[in-house]
Amino acid sequence: MYLFANATIYVGLALAIYSLLIITLGISTKNQKLVNSGKGGVISILVCASMAMLSLFYLLTTSQFQYEYVSDYTSSELPIIYKLTALWAGNSGSLLLWTFFLVLYTVMIAFSRKMKGNPMVPYISAILLGNIVFFFLVLGFVAKPFVLLDQVPIEGHGLNPMLQNPGMIIHPVTLYLGYVGLAIPFAFAMAALILKNVDDFWIKMTRRWTIIAWLFLSLGNIFGGQWAYTELGWGGYWAWDPVENASFMPWLTATAFLHSVMIQERKNMLKIWNIGLIITSYALTLFGTFLVRSGVLTSVHAFANSNLGLYFLIFMGIAVIGALYVLMSRYNLLKRSAGEFNSYISKESSFLINNLLLVGAAFGVFWGTVFPLVSEAVRGTKVTVGMPFFNTVQAPILLSMMFVMAVCPLLAWQKSSLKNLKKNFLIPAILAIVAMALMIVLGIQKAWAVIGFGVIVLLFITHFLEFYRGVKARRKMTKEKVYLSIYRLMTKNRRRYGGYIVHIGIAFIAMGIIGSQNYDVQTMKTVNLGDSIEVKDYRINYERLDQKREGINDIVYAEMTVFRNGKRIGNIQPEKVFYGNWDQPSSEVGLISSLKEDLYVVLSDWEDDGKATFIVKINPMMTWLWIGSFMIVIGSLFAVWNGKYQNITPRYTGVRKEVS
Template identity: 80%
Template sequence: MYLLGNAAIYIGLTLAVYSFISIVAGILTKKQTLVDSGKGGVIAVFLSASVAVAVLLYALATSQFQFEYVKDYTSSELPILYKLSALWAGNAGSLLLWTFFLTMYTAMIAFSRKMRGNPMIPYISAILLVNSIFFFFILGFVAKPFILLNEIPMEGRGLNPMLQNPGMVIHPVTLYLGYVGLAVPFAFAMAALILKNMDDYWIKMTRRWTIIAWLFLSLGNIFGGQWAYVELGWGGYWAWDPVENASFMPWLTTTAFLHSVMIQERKNMLKVWNISLIVISYALTLFGTFLVRSGVLTSVHAFADSNLGMYFLIFMGVAVIGALYIVMSRYSLIKRSAGEFQSFVSKESSFLINNLLLLGAAFAVFWGTIFPLVSEAVRGTKVTVGIPFFNKVQAPILLSMMFIMAVCPLLAWQRSTVKNLKKNFIIPAILSLAGMILMVLLGIQKAWAVIGYGVIILLFITHYLEFYRGVKARRKMTKEMPIVALYRLMIKNRRRYGGYIVHIGIAFIAMGIIGSQNYDVETMKTLKAGESLDIKDYRMTYEKLDQRSEGVNDIVYADVTVFKDGKLLGKYEPEKVFYGNWEEPSSEVALHSSIAEDLYIVLSTWEEDGTATFIVKVNPMMSWLWMGSGLVVIGALFAIWNGKHKHITPKYTGAMKEVV
């Protein structure tokens, strides 16, 4: 196994170098045979990465403690699911998974039937192969996954208890698929620039890949937030941790890219902007990887004791400088073929404003994340930027983006007249204002909450009108039943209505954020058996403290009974788990969820006489946050499933001599 695993990595590195050289030589000499040889090597590179992953997974599953990686991240009593998920628990394993996904994407692009004969493929493959060479190099010489120990231990150290959660089985995988997936549109953009193809062809061909990467980034952030909520025992879901920020920034810039490319497709505008956005998104994935593995910032998510930071910093610098050089060398050509805005009050302008807000949000997160490093370099003292800074900066940006999302569907392309604005917005504006007044009368007094929910009401109304008017127009032509007309309308316009579903999902998420951030209630109290605490409409009675064993783990738990408005909700058991092979215990919270709010109970500490201290929170609107996350995923899947992209065929075909 040791020989097979290492051989797979070094063979993969050799083949990646060969394939890159072969493809570049084929491009320069205009020999298709060399390009085809390099493309064949792409499959061999993917197979090498697959073998290396399979070997490490087998070693983890069968507790091969002669491997340092297996010893460090598994133990014999660990459930098989978490043994396998240990693949991405450490630096070497996670980088191997990253390499596997990267080579998989490269092979899928190189041998896609829809891309057959496309002259961009050699350039795209070469760019992706450069990434593969870097990661294989890291695996072969820096972070080696198949290091053997001099003495075989009887037992492994085990997996970090915080990672023994279903959310952490899914979260890293989806995040890596999103990170790696952004290399694909980056490669498309660079190939288009090198070939001087300044139209929107590369955008059309890469649209599905970009949405897929965005979807996986979304899933990664969603599962990460859900894991933090139920596993860390602090009652929150997003702490603006540096590594959380690292995954959020490319999500923001990719969201901006997905919106602005529609303007390029329709109006031939924002070409430099779109290419810049995809370069920034790709660079941010490398920056995020640098943060996680460099150890320069403290994070609950980061890998400890890593010396990889400098390697990633150098690679990121080379990639960004190379991309900027290509962009600047084609700048005059890009600008010469670009269109112009005709009116500030138009759909195009709303898209651009939304882009600026998204980019501003990304910059604010970036600055808040790196500020401790800047302060340490300038003043010698590392100043921590906390949650209040990010919340204060991001709240008005989020509100502004929600407003743009609300008004954009009803704006016309090119120019909106005053008459059309009155016709489209007077009723939605009146209804949203009435909703805000009603909220104030019902006791919602905080200004940000009232304004935020008012904007969300406006968004719901404008999006409803879009569906309603579309169905009405279709029924007028086809005489179909409303539900049939709605179904066929959405099927015929998947990208548009999938985007609307995503917008509604984000509005749900915003409702959850506003409610949980402005109206959460928390208390901490020490109770003796039989005593109770009251919080809002709830009464929690502490019954007893007990202990049980599960394998080598000891679990201390409290029996509590919860009432709401005098009615019994049920019995719950907040726990503290002590692991046989890990120093720090973990908290398992007791959670009661409803459509209105969550009751969140944490067993904090206890005494020998059975006295226990509890942290209890009421988090309003949390279910809306998770429902909105589900709608975002559904909308993205709807947009990419058998959409218009299936009809796209390459504009540029022919032999290599016509391309180079």
């Protein structure tokens, strides 16, 4: 097994180098046979990567502790699902997963039906193969997944209990799918530049890939937040940790890209900017990996004892310098823009402002993340840049972005006239102001909350009007029924209406964030058995404290009955779990959710006589955050779904080459 497992890595590396060289040779000699050989090589690499994955799965599930990785991240008692997910618990395993996804994506592109016969394919494959070679080099010589120990331990160290959570099964996988996915538009952009194809073909071809990568990045962040909320017991979902920031930055720049490509498609403008955004997004995924695996910044997410960051930094440097060189060498071609703006106020302008804010937010996150290093370099003091900084800096930027998001749908392309502005915005603006006044009357008086909710109301109204006008116009022509009209309107322009669903989802998330950040209530109370804790409208009866054993873990739990306004609404059981093979205990929170608020109870401490200390939090509007997240997924899937009339391959009008 040892030989087989290691062979999958080294043969994979050899095949990746062979494929890269042979495709490059095929391109330069215009020899289709060589290119085909390289493409065949990609399939073989997928076989190797799959075999490596299966080997590690096998070793993990059969608890073969003679392997360092298995011993480090599993134990005999670990449930089978977590033995499997231990594959991405450590450095080398997670890089193997990354490599597998990258190879899988490369095969999908190299043998794509839509890209058949397209001269860009060998270039895209070569660029992705360059990435694959790097990852196999790392797996083969730096972070080896199949290392044998000198002495076989009787038992493994076990998996970090924090990672033994359903959220943690999906969170890393979705995040990696997002990270790796951003390599695809990058490879397309580079291939287009090398071939001097400066039209928007590559953008249309990669649109779906970019949305999918964006969706996975979103999911990764959402699952991470959900895990933090339920598993860490601090009642929050986003801590602005450097590693969280590392996944948020490419999300912001990819969001900017998804909007600015529309200007390139419509007006043949912003070509350099769009390529710049794709290079930045791709570089930020590598930067994130550098942060996680280098240890330069303190993070609860970082992989321990890792010097891998340096390799990623070097690779990122090579990729960025190479990409900038290609970009500069095609600068003259790209700057020949055909379009121009007709007005200061138009949809195009709002997209530019949207890009400014998104990239500005990404820069703010980047700056805050690296500032400890800057401060240390300049004056020898490594300051901490934490939540207060990011909340203060990001709140106005992201709120402005929400405002642009609210206004943009009702602005016309080309030019918004005074009449148009008045007609579209008068009623929404009045309604938003009325809503804000109502909020103040009802007791919501914090300035940020009132402004934030006001902008959200404006967004809902403008988006509703966008649907309403579309249905009205459609019914005027077709006399269809309302529901049929909504369905057809949306399915005929999936990207636009999918985007609107995502916007509404973001608004729900913003509602959750504003509500939970501004109006949370929490208290810490020590009570005797049989006593109650009263917080806001809730009465929580503490009825029982007991202990149970699950496998090698000891669990102390409290049984509590919850009443709201005197009416019983359910039972909760907050727990403290003590692991047999891990020093740090963890909290399982007692949670009752409703659309209005979450009741969140943590068992903090207890004494022998049953007296216990609880942290009780009331987090308003948290459910809306998860509903919004769900809508982001629905909207993205709706946008990329292959409808009956959507399956159109853009016409390739670029340079013809002899190989494809």
